[in-house]
Amino acid sequence: MNLLYVFGLILAVRLASVFVVKTYYVPDEYWQSLEVAHKLTFGYGYLTWEWVQGIRSYVYPLLIAGLYKVLALLHLDSVQLLVLLPRILQATLTAYSDYRFYVWTGKRKWALFLILVPWFWFYTGSRTLANTLEASLTTIALSYFPWYGEGTAYLWPAAISCFLRPTAAVIWLPLSIYHLRKSRQSVVELILKRFLLIGLLVAGLGIAIDTYWHGKLIVTPYEFLKYNIFNNIGSFYGSHPWHWYFTVGLPTVLGINTLPFIYGIMETVRKSEKYEISKQLLITILLTLCVLSTVEHKEFRFVSPLLPLCLYVSVDALSRWSYRASSTMLWCTAFVILLGNVLPAWYLSTVHQKGPIDLMPKLRDIAQEYRDEREQRANILFLMPCHSTPFYSHIHENVTMRFLTCEPNLKNQENFQDEADRFYESPNHWLNSHIPIHPRTALPTHVVLFDSLTEKIGDFLANYKLLHSIEHAEHRQLRTGRAIQVYQRLLKGEENAFNRDQLPSEQDIESLISDERFN
Structure with a gap:
């Protein structure tokens, strides 16, 4: 198959995901990338505690x-x-990594099919997440890995991946040992002239970049490990049992692709001599x-770099099976895999948790156009779980905005509660305080919240009118709701008119009087 055609097809799918995926996944997509970039470029934005403490790299x-x-220089x-x-930038990088996966697997049709259809990769492949970048770099590095022969080109993307996400080293440590064992070159020479040299060059450049932008000498991978691993700060944002990645995490990320992956495992174990790469x-x-299971805080995206490894095992087994399978079996297998990926990809990309993305254009219009009775611009208060929406990067107006913070207990205080917890424990007390x-006019001009909170702060919202109600999810949860609501403060003169609108009509009063419950 023509390689240019293959890359064009892959790129078309990844670019399509940019426009199809219109839902909210995790805060880091915005707060650890776009928001930081916006502040660097335009001088305003919000830096979370990770950037204050220096555990994130600016690369x-x-x-x-x-x-x-x-864009700013061109006034665009x-x-x-x-x-x-x-997102187009990340989608293009993802497309290149997918193309390299196709080349790495020997340009097999199953490889092209299986790299294009996974629901999780379609859902996250164009998102500006460090985990997505890590997965792409991992795939690129694997495609240059010297499985049969010599070469160290893979060390560059692998080293960059490890610098950006130090947990990536867990993947590359066993693979590097495998390389050293298989190589015909001197182990000492490889380590000193390749591993160490490339590692130091990548680390040196990364440290220089981070030191400049953080304003002090800093090694962000070390800070990352210190806070997230040694101090276990991540558990503040939730913890899961040790087996979660085996029983829930990886099977969910793979989805229906778990079935060919299990088949690949069985074939590799049974015929290990024929599946040397899959075995490794x-x-x-x-x-x-x-290793990841030893860390309390677990997320689906943390295993996304394992996706290309799992897909290779599946491709290897399915490609060999295809030689003896009938045409009907091949088409049925492909159809089941396709259908099993399309359904969750469509639902999660277009329906579930779409509220925050639909909300931002409305807030953008408010930020650009709103003026109160004193000609003051909008002042927006987010009464939601912290980081429930994008921020300045999606509004691009330097207006006042405030949200409930959720910084962890960095000072080891007793009975610590973050601001969001204190608010949800007693919303009205927090508002009064x-x-x-x-x-x-000292009140925020606009309040953004989930509909599940509306009744609890009814007295506070008496000063506001409902401006927008945006569909979000099918079910209410503890702190989220089915819809995101935007309230606008009543202007001078609107209050009396608004209150008159709330008074019962004569017909309503007569209906109440005639109601037998009042007789």
């Missing part, structure tokens, strides 16, 4: 900031392009899952 945000700077920095172009990949997958109600 990825700087790529996006470069795009933003070009519209919100639409600020949101769209970083399975060892790497197992070791990685075991933190939001001035006199004069009325």
